[in-house]
Amino acid sequence: MHYISTRGGMRPARFTEVLLSGLAPDGGLVVPLALPSLSADCLEAWRCLDYAALASKVIGLFATDVPEADLQTMTAVAYGPQRFPAPVVPVRDHSAVVAGLHLVGLSEGPTMAFKDLAMQFLGQAVPYVLDKQGQVLNILGATSGDTGSAAEHAFRGQDAVNVFMLSPAGRMSPVQRAQMYSLHDPNIHNIAVEGVFDDCQDLVKTLSNDIAFKERYSLGAVNSINIGRIVAQAVYYVWAWLRVTDRVEERRRSDFQVDVCVPSGNFGNVYAGHIVRSMGLPIRRLIVATNENNVLEEFFSTGIYTPRSAEATLATSSPSMDISKASNLERFLWSLLGPERFSRAWRELEDCGSLDLSDQVERIREEFGFIAMSSSHAKRLETIRFMSSHGVTVDPHTADGITTALNLMEPSFPTLVLETARPEKFLGTVGEALGFPQPIPNTVSKLLALPQRKTTITADEQELRTIIATNAVTANSSTFQ
Incomplete structure (x- = not known):
């Protein structure tokens, strides 16, 4: 597996060569030169693996210059019980609440947010590469x-x-x-x-x-511009599909399609889904959920991408998505347009502050499976109340995802909402939604007192x-x- 830059100014490089750099030398983002495929037989062979073992297999497709035994050691530490409770990523079926609704629990790690799943791997992989290179x-x-x-x-x-x-x-x-x-x-x-x-x-x-x-x-x-983050995030898409299809008849599993709804600001999390979908994981649609800072919804709905200024970026109750320049969208535009047209489009964006790809909207939806919708403060509060009435407490970012999913779900297709953070991180908003202050867990009280x-x-x-x-x-x- 080799990697190049979206801007075309970097020689092909291996995973360990690009892991430390973030941006490519020409200012672009690193992307795979070609993607491996995920066959039905391969997925079925991985079904019995625990999360750490699956991570070594999926990441191994991208980090082909790292020995398999070393990857297994890294993922065993990154996703071990000292950092994540088993099964690392729980996939919960909430069809009793809404038919077909599943929550993919990505926030069980040390900082109670989905970023832990990629970052704990980087916490092992980066020192490994530094040690090998003496850097x-x-x-x-x-x-x-x-x-x-x-x-x-x-x-x-x-x-x-x-x-x-x-x-x-x-x-x-x-x-x-x-x-x-x-x-x-x-x-x-x-x-x-x-x-x-x-x-x-x-x-x-x-x-x-x-x-x-x-x-x-x-x-x-x-x-999220670091390709190692993207690669590690790809793992839980495969894991979630495997867990949902555990309950599907074996003869129907190989092409069993699901929709995945992803709360998104910088587009890194959902780009990882785009990668594995392109590799053959049976994802029908990638649903992008935004908050009031809805530049991504505008792009996927109209084809027009107009990043906003700092002054025009709103402070919302789902603050991790208060982003108006989605850095990782550059990677998707490169795969959408191809290198030559991408170069022209990127110059247009830099020169004009906006990019018009309205001629690509149907292709984005039909070929790449992207649709999008935005939420609002009132809607996320309503969703938090709705889920709480069924015994499920969610944070405001996940509420944006559920809000979007409830509006765009279609019968016969399970919809997996990626849970992005624990509600304990946003007790003020949860309390506002439910109408009373939320008790502060002892661990959080101690943290706040430090x-x-x-x-x-x-x-x-x-x-x-x-x-x-x-x-x-x-x-x-x-x-x-």
């Missing part, structure tokens, strides 16, 4: 709430890895802030940016595109450069200062 890494990332804590918990205390994580000041939930800012490990640096997530993301891209600075300070990324540490900056790249230059780990460092 160090300074991770520069941006988070709207969950990526940051997942990354910091995966890499805290590691001598060869430093984490500089940008977050939008005042725009995360109290639990999200506490999970990040309460970490005092010397290799963890929390940087609150006066602005929105897109400002944080722009700073990361600016410094990542400065090749000299990037090389001098060994910068890499573990945001002292917090962060550095606040304006959306100024020079301030960020100074912080990195002062604190970066280098190949000559034996300990962090």
Whole structure:
């Protein structure tokens, strides 16, 4: 398996060569040169595997330069009982509530969000590659709430890895802030940016595109632009399909189609679904659920993609989706248009601030299976109340997914909603929906009481450069200062 850049300026490279870099050298995103196939026989052979073993098989299709035994060791640690309770990803059938509705539990990990599933693997894979290559890494990332804590918990205390994580000041939930800012490990640096997530993301891209600075300070990324994240997220789509079809007659399993509804902001999670669908996993439709920051809904409904400014990005009650520039959409546009037309389209987007692909809407829906819908504060509160009346408590992002699924589900096709976070992370919104304050679990109370540490900056790249230059780990460092 080799990888190239969406922008066409990178030689084909192997998985271990692209894992540490985030962006490609030409500023594009890394994509597989060609995809492997998932045959019915292959899927059936994997049915009996536990999650860690399945992860080594799926990831192994993409990381062909990593020995199978090493992958098995990494996934066994990443998805072991010290990090996730069995079965790691529970798939719950809620057909008694709504016929065909399933929730895929992705938030059972240490930071109670789906980002843990990819990040815990990277927490094993990145040090493995660094050790093999005799390198160090300074991770520069941006988070709207969950990526940051997942990354910091995966890499805290590691001598060869430093984490500089940008977050939008005042725009995360109290639990999200506490999970990040309460970490005092010397290799963890929390940087609150006066602005929105897109400002944080722009700073990361600016410094990542400065090749000299990037090389001098060994910068890499573990945001959703990192191909390792995408590969690890592909695993739970395969796992969820296998669990749903466990209950299907064997003769009907091989082509049993499901719909998958994915709450989405930066398009990384649902892009992983696009990858495995393209490989042959029987997913009929990929349903993109957004909140009020609905640039993705606009694109999949009209074919027109218009990223919004920081000032036009709303602060909502599903804050991890408060994103108006979906970075991973670039990967899908590349696969949709092909390299030559993609290059022209990308120049149009950069020059005009908008991209008109209205001639591709039918193809996007029919060939690639994408449809989309947005939710709102009132709708997510209504959905939280509805699910609670049936004994199921969900967080506001998952509520956006369920809201969308309930509107777009079709009979005879099970719909799997990816549960993105535990409700404990958003007790204020859950309490608002249910009409009374939610009890705070003891573990959360202890977390909120911990002292917090962060550095606040304006959306100024020079301030960020100074912080990195002062604190970066280098190949000559034996300990962090």
